[in-house]
Amino acid sequence: MSTTIAQRLYELRRAHGISQEDLARKLGVSRQAVSKWECGESVPGTDNLIALARLYGVELDALLGIGRDADADDGVPAQVTSGSGGAATRPVSAGEPAEPPASPNRRRTLIAIAYGALAVLLALILLYCVRANTPDYIVIEGTVVASDGVFDDFVVDVGYTEQYPSRYIVCSTDSTTTYDYNVPDEPAGTGEADESVPASREPIELQEGWKVSVSFDVRGGVKWPQARNLVDSIQIETELA
Known part of the structure; x- marks a missing residue:
């Protein structure tokens, strides 16, 4: 039997806190049969697989580890799909951000430009005030x-x-x-016109x-x-x- 299935059966039994004796009694098989399943020496029959899946509350393919094996063998991360149309986009590599963060240098540059423009405006206002209050x-x-x-x-x-x-x-x-x-x-009354x-x-x-x-x-x-x-x-x- 595949070691993946054997390991899966062992993990599920331990996760549910069931001993090999208790599991054998629930399935109506011997403890040796359960031990062979978990050691990979034999494979449970179809009826026992269905019973195990119902007992552990998992799907049959999850019990057999089919989905996990497929992901491990494929090695390709899941694609990001849009919420409305469902169209697949470019796969995102591990360690690649979905969107590049905003550049702090760009933000500092914009702030510096804004402060520079404000300083020039204040200088022009000051120059105007000085000129307006300077006598000719x-x-x-x-x-x-x-x-x-x-x-x-x-x-x-x-x-x-x-x-x-x-x-x-x-x-x-x-x-x-x-x-x-x-x-x-x-003086008034002199009869002479005022002239500058x-x-x-x-x-x-x-x-x-x-x-x-x-x-x-x-x-x-x-x-x-x-x-x-x-x-x-x-x-x-x-x-x-």
Whole structure:
């Protein structure tokens, strides 16, 4: 008899806790016959096989180990079938995952791209806010305390203030600097029309004691104040008599 059948009969009897004597008595055979079945020296008859299957509660082919032998001999794993159509798919090899896991490197790359885009957006917003709050011109008001007609430089005393790091601002003029007089309105009833003096690029030699309003163009990130600050326009408020 096949050793697989003999081993199967032995395993089933032991699993149900039945001795060879008890099994022989239930089947109406001798204990020696049961021993020969489990040693592979003989094969139970058809009636005894059916009785054994009913006693152990298994199918006849399971009792004979037919299904187990077929799987062991074939060596091909069961195919995965779809739940609806039942069509067989490619057999899955042992150790091969059904679906590849998501790549952690890809996830980290996407997160890095998202953070990079957010950083660029925040930088643009910050740049816009800085530009929106940065003045195009800086205007100071003060008194001329020194003037150099050779180099077109003059010094304005802006007084003691926390707005500027120094009380005295050194100013420089060039051909682009404009000059203007702040002419007060004529008193009412004089019969003279009010006229403003247009700004001029003709240089005016500033005198000590004049009250002036000086404008500096700081567009494009021009640093201010410096040792010598280029003046965009000068408005003379008052002059000494």
